[in-house]
Amino acid sequence: MIGCGWGLVYGVLNSLSNIMLLPSAPFISIRPQIALPMAVGILLNPPAGFVVGFIGNMIGDGISGFGIWKFWNWHLANGLMGFIPGLIRYFGIVKIGTVREFGILQMSVVLASGIAVAFAVLLDVCFLHHMTFPSSFPSWILPAFLTDAVNGFVLVPVILLAFRKILLTLEIRTICLVTILLLLAVFSTAVSITLSILDDLVSQEAVIENFYIAGIVSVFLLVVGFLASVVFVRRFTDPVIRMSRASQEVESGHYDLSLLDPVSSRNDELGRLSRVLQKMAKTVQERERSLRQQVQDLQIKIDRKRKDEEVREIVETDYFRELKKKAKAFRSS
Amino acid sequence: MAKIIAIHSFRGGTGKSNTTANLACLLAREGYRVGMVDTDIQSPGIHVLFDLDTNDIPYALNDYLWGKCDIARAAYDVTKTLGADATGRLFLVPSSIRAGDIARVLHYGYDVTLLKEGYRQLIRQLPLDYLFIDTHPGINEETLMSIATTDVLLIILRPDQQDYQGTAVTVEVSRQLEVPEMYIVLNKVPVRVDREALAAKAVSAYDCPVVGVLPHDEDMLDLGSSGIFSLRYPDHIISREMRRIVQRLTP
Structure with missing residues (x-):
């Protein structure tokens, strides 16, 4: 449910950013909001991250008029981008407080972008044929990977910091x-x-x-x-x-x-x-x-x-001298 | 033959009366007939420990010293303090706490040789195995008389420089009076102090055996001047030290 809610937010942000296209990449926009499914995956769990990415991309495409199912491979790719970073919890990372943990986090973000984009391209090549390979490499694949990797790299730590996931x-x-x-x-x-x-x-x-x-x-x-x-x-x-x-x-x-x-x-x-x-x-x-x-x-x-x-003051008195003489007699009596 | 044990300290507040009462009680519990005389006429105190109200008693040590009565008339049986299972007997000759009586002693004094005669009579009439004399602090004619009379002298001191210095004087004077047995008891020793090391220091400083080192204890303070500590808390370290002292005093 929370995943769906954040998915809606992600979708609206997607539709807004779809107008900010990257130079010379006609289909790929600058997408700082990609940090959202990634952060949800880390903060909640991998499936929640997947739902945010998947639904969000679908809603974004719908609002932007691309059609809900036309780029379904990219829905899956966005889902993966939310899913993969969430997996770091299974590597024993609950809070991020060391360079090692921070490194794993950032690696997971970059890796998720790479895997997701490769996966989307693979699906396209096999089933959809929107792209031609390798000619779509500079206009689709690379820009998609770069914007997702860089934005995730910069913004995911910011979000996690706000949620005290990073110490x-x-x-x-x-x-x-x-x-x-x-x-x-x-x-x-x-x-x-x-x-x-x-x-x-x-x-x-x-x-x-x-x-x-x-x-x-x-x-x-x-x-x-x-x-x-x-x-x-x-x-x-x-x-x-x-x-x-x-x-x-x-x-x-x-x-x-x-x-x-x-x-x-x-x-x-x-x-x-x-x-x-x-x-x-x-x-x-x-x-x-x-x-x-x-x-x-x-x-x-x-x-x-x-x-x-x-001692002298005491023992030199007459009383003391007298007492000393008597003492022996006292005790024997 | 009966033994006279005088308890003395150079200054007040060393726990003299308390120690006297505890030792006397422990001895009486062992089956001995034990007496106590409070010769601290100027500031009497031991009677409080035995719930004896000197306003209600007809005679005190003062009356004997002024020739008003026989000393045995001023001795009160306080055996009930020891509890039901005690086999010995315990007597106390208190000093009067009436202001007039105290003032009279301070003003006119008394014939200290009567003390010695009083001890002898008490031992014979009650009769007693042990007689404890709770003395006035410091050295004056009366305490010198007690020291000259006693068989055993227990000097109590606290671990502070004034007591250390004063005790040196007492020990020296007592040696000159040829006290047969003289022992030192260190009282109110702070808990942090190594008691054995302190005892060793005292032995070498005074060339005199140290028979007890009693720690300063809050329980003892709570009990105040009412009740006998070693009877109420028999397992306490203070009570164990007291029993060790008693062992040194008995054959």
């Missing part, structure tokens, strides 16, 4: 940053290439103009990427620096590690490490205090001089 551990933060930087690089290349395509590049001026535009885009992306890295690196190194300072404090006998408080409130590996450090420092402090107290308690210091004086 913001240090590893994940790092791999995300690297991914974002990679995407920026790819994007800047794509922008320059697209600009070149849009112009017919007949004149030398046009080439130079494109060169400058591509340069400006690159510099902009370089600055944005660098600033993002600076922010991230600061967030990453500050806790490490604080912990290093904290261990120096402990080494010199200061056990108040309140400087780690901001780190301890973090929800990742560094936060855990910092909390353990604070707890350990407290334990060490208590143990040391109790040891020092024990040694203190065990010391029996007697001021001999003062004692002798006090």
